[in-house]
Amino acid sequence: MTAEPVTTTDHQAPPRPEGFAGALADWSSDQRSFKTASWRKTMMWIFLVSDTFIFSCFLISYMTVRVSTTVEWPNPSEIFALEIGGKKIPLILIAIMTFDLITSSGTMALAVNYAYARQRRAAAILMALTAVIGAAFVGMQAFEWTTLIHEGVRPWSNPFGAPQFGSCFFMITGFHGFHVSIGVIALLVIARNVWRGDYETGRRSPLSHRRGDYEIVEVMGLYWHFVDLVWVFIFAFFYLW
Amino acid sequence: MTSTTETGTKSVAEEQTGGETVSAHAYHAAGAPPNAAAHGQQHPLRLYFAVWILLFVLSGCSYAVDYFNFQGYLRWTLIIIFMLLKAGAIVAVFMHMAWERLALVTAILLPPLAVLVFMTTMAVEGHYTYFLRQIFFGPGS
Numbered sequence: 458m459t460a461e462p463v464t465t466t467d468h469q470a471p472p473r474p475e476g477f478a479g480a481l482a483d484w485s486s487d488q489r490s491f492k493t494a495s496w497r498k499t500m501m502w503i504f505l506v507s508d509t510f511i512f513s514c515f516l517i518s519y520m521t522v523r524v525s526t527t528v529e530w531p532n533p534s535e536i537f538a539l540e541i542g543g544k545k546i547p548l549i550l551i552a553i554m555t556f557d558l559i560t561s562s563g564t565m566a567l568a569v570n571y572a573y574a575r576q577r578r579a580a581a582i583l584m585a586l587t588a589v590i591g592a593a594f595v596g597m598q599a600f601e602w603t604t605l606i607h608e609g610v611r612p613w614s615n616p617f618g619a620p621q622f623g624s625c626f627f628m629i630t631g632f633h634g635f636h637v638s639i640g641v642i643a644l645l646v647i648a649r650n651v652w653r654g655d656y657e658t659g660r661r662s663p664l665s666h667r668r669g670d671y672e673i674v675e676v677m678g679l680y681w682h683f684v685d686l687v688w689v690f691i692f693a694f695f696y697l698w
Numbered sequence: 699m700t701s702t703t704e705t706g707t708k709s710v711a712e713e714q715t716g717g718e719t720v721s722a723h724a725y726h727a728a729g730a731p732p733n734a735a736a737h738g739q740q741h742p743l744r745l746y747f748a749v750w751i752l753l754f755v756l757s758g759c760s761y762a763v764d765y766f767n768f769q770g771y772l773r774w775t776l777i778i779i780f781m782l783l784k785a786g787a788i789v790a791v792f793m794h795m796a797w798e799r800l801a802l803v804t805a806i807l808l809p810p811l812a813v814l815v816f817m818t819t820m821a822v823e824g825h826y827t828y829f830l831r832q833i834f835f836g837p838g839s
Contacts, residue, residue: 534764563747563753565792570740689784693780697773
């Protein structure tokens, strides 16, 4: 912060235009385009856009094979049903996983808020809680995979119908579960840093020569909410459709 | 907090008057993002809780579509509506898109629309493959 130039009052910039005129002004005249977003936030968003395309490709492939097969598609409502108290409840495991992931998104949003409020203990605890709920999601997914593999579902065949069901299931949920797992690890690392107060003492991480700050919690939050966002689409198209 | 606010304002001012490279470099070297500390996405907790509850309700609705076994166009319409509402709430509030400048919003949200074109062409292609399979292999293959 010592490298900052001293502020002088006679040197204020006029307020930037808002809306469409603002977007044009931000993009033009060889400036930095994203005025209020730092590079790390911008780059996370750009990464998320590329990830959107990856998951879109998975879901579009799934649509293509499901539309083109002449064999009946297995009914996910029955496949993912669980027997609770002697009664078979359709799709219940997936519903629990959905609520679990939404809960983790809520705790993450609160963590971002507390991080900006400089309440680092609350922020770190909420991030750790988010990681625990995320790990529970991965655990349920492992249970789901185990059950299906025992029932004979393979990427190339399954006892319920169209063989493409297995390849779509393992590819889509596997890739999503991988994202959640990476998110859990990153959450724990950043929660540790926040708890220790790294972003107040200016301690550098082994991964960067720059001093971090609490914005990293928001950037982490973007990734985590994206994982939840992808699940919204997987839930709708793969499990409910 | 006061000093960060001032440097944030100063950086923007510098950029406007042609001192862009220097000041941009200065605050990035110092590790402080341009306006994050000054604005910092902080919003009333009530809003987050409201969206949180909304997401629970919408997920419950999605699940109800399956539980009550709605079929056909009613099912597909409801699934899509609840999906888009949930996605919108997450992106707008949890990911703070509602408070970003339009330049970032358009750069992030417009490119994925190209996916709709891809989806349409692949739907046409998929139906065509189905049609050929029906003709040449008959049902069951």
